[in-house]
Amino acid sequence: MPRPEITLRFILWRTGLIQGLCAALFCAAFLVSACGCDTLNQHQFVIRTEPATIEADTAVIADILCDEAEARGLVDGTADAQLPTCICYYLEPVKYFPLTLGARTAEGSLVVDLYHFHPGPGSTFKYIAIKRHLASRLRVAFAERLRVPRWKEFVGFPESRNMDGYGLTNKPPWDGICEVHHVAMSVQEVDCQQGASVYLPDYGAVLHDQFPHHGRAHFAEDRGYLYARHIRIYVCPDCTKAYDEWWNAHPVNSTPPGD
Numbered sequence: 001m002p003r004p005e006i007t008l009r010f011i012l013w014r015t016g017l018i019q020g021l022c023a024a025l026f027c028a029a030f031l032v033s034a035c036g037c038d039t040l041n042q043h044q045f046v047i048r049t050e051p052a053t054i055e056a057d058t059a060v061i062a063d064i065l066c067d068e069a070e071a072r073g074l075v076d077g078t079a080d081a082q083l084p085t086c087i088c089y090y091l092e093p094v095k096y097f098p099l100t101l102g103a104r105t106a107e108g109s110l111v112v113d114l115y116h117f118h119p120g121p122g123s124t125f126k127y128i129a130i131k132r133h134l135a136s137r138l139r140v141a142f143a144e145r146l147r148v149p150r151w152k153e154f155v156g157f158p159e160s161r162n163m164d165g166y167g168l169t170n171k172p173p174w175d176g177i178c179e180v181h182h183v184a185m186s187v188q189e190v191d192c193q194q195g196a197s198v199y200l201p202d203y204g205a206v207l208h209d210q211f212p213h214h215g216r217a218h219f220a221e222d223r224g225y226l227y228a229r230h231i232r233i234y235v236c237p238d239c240t241k242a243y244d245e246w247w248n249a250h251p252v253n254s255t256p257p258g259d
């Protein structure tokens with residue numbers, strides 16, 4: 001006669017309860033790990049070129065990216081990109097975690113960079129659609145001259161600029177006028193420190209509405225960087241004044257960036 005515990009284990013196994021429990025635990029662990037992480041989506045297309053064709057190739061790539069940006073609602077940030085080899089640069093017009101699409105010259109090649117860092121799992125529909133559509137159009141345009149490297153073989157940037165490499169430091173508005181105070185801004189270099197305003201909820205709640213272009217120290221992640229000691233940004237004198245007044249009126253336990 002079998003021992004009772006063996007019989008019980010046998011019955012549980014046969015009825016699928018153990019398998020079900022294991023599957024449920026696995027799914028729970030997967031969901032926690034997937035939903036609790038930020039995701040970095042990055043994709044490159046590399047086109048082999050040479051001096052005789054680089055001008056024509058550049059024009060073709062610029063046209064393809066311009067079409068894609070228009071179709072997907074990206075805005076043109078080329079004028080604000082700090083990368084000297086930038087051909088064109090587009091980004092989503094959102095405050096946080098914009099998808100970006102850029103092209104540049106690099107070591108006898110032309111490189112197209114698709115980038116999206118966001119606080120969720122996987123890839124967004126927009127990212128997947130752009131990736132597929134670009135792959136199709138670039139394949140038609142460049143055939144065997146097109147290469148899609150694995151991330152370990154990505155063509156790097158000459159120096160680290162910001163998270164997507166193009167070094168955009170000027171966020172909207174693009175006309176240099178503060179959208180809160182409606183005064184002209186000037187480009188200045190200000191201090192920057194690691195972190196994000198979302199971890200100072202009171203400050204983060206008013207930053208973008210009351211003094212988005214202040215000239216004091218900024219958090220790096222608010223400006224699209226992971227790490228940066230200094231950034232060049234548009235500074236509004238009225239935002240700086242409002243920023244100082246807000247911190248004087250809120251002597252909370254937290255200290256402002258840079259202190």
Ligand SMILES: [Zn+2]
Pocket residue numbers: 178179180181182211212213236237238239240
């Ligand atoms: Zn302002």
